[in-house]
Amino acid sequence: MFYYELREGDDDVFAELLLAREDEMYPEPFFELVQSIRHRVQDTFTQGTLIEAIAEELEQDHEFIAISDERLTASVNVSTADADNFLGSLEPDEDDETDESDESEGADYRGIFVDFPGDDTRPN
Numbered sequence: 001m002f003y004y005e006l007r008e009g010d011d012d013v014f015a016e017l018l019l020a021r022e023d024e025m026y027p028e029p030f031f032e033l034v035q036s037i038r039h040r041v042q043d044t045f046t047q048g049t050l051i052e053a054i055a056e057e058l059e060q061d062h063e064f065i066a067i068s069d070e071r072l073t074a075s076v077n078v079s080t081a082d083a084d085n086f087l088g089s090l091e092p093d094e095d096d097e098t099d100e101s102d103e104s105e106g107a108d109y110r111g112i113f114v115d116f117p118g119d120d121t122r123p124n
Contacts, residue, residue: 004030004064006051017051018067019058033062 004019025033037054045053058064065071075088 006034006054008049008051015049015051017049017055019055019064020067021062021064023063033058 002021002024004021004025006017006019008015034054037057038050041053041057042050047053047056052066055064055066059066069090072090075090077084077086077088079085
């Protein structure tokens with residue numbers, strides 16, 4: 001199995017998507033293929049991101065498998081502290097469900113809110 005990555009964004013905010021393929025494709029032909037798909041779909045894609053649109057075509061027409069959250073079998077949180085090791089839920093929280101009347105529906109952005117602990121001992 002061979003693995004590939006698509007990245008989209010800038011230095012501050014970006015998204016990445018992993019792909020797998022049984023047959024190896026060298027980096028240069030992979031780049032050229034991605035660019036040809038990008039040129040074709042960049043003005044008309046309906047997926048949430050450009051890389052999702054490219055990945056969908058790579059999956060449909062070029063024998064790639066997009067590694068998405070929907071394909072996960074398990075998610076494990078790992079930490080040096082025993083209490084922080086657990087099997088994560090793959091089901092969306094009820095709080096994450098969007099209401100039909102949500103004003104942000106159809107918005108051309110995605111947001112994420114993160115509450116970081118005030119502990120300055122972690123470098124990341």
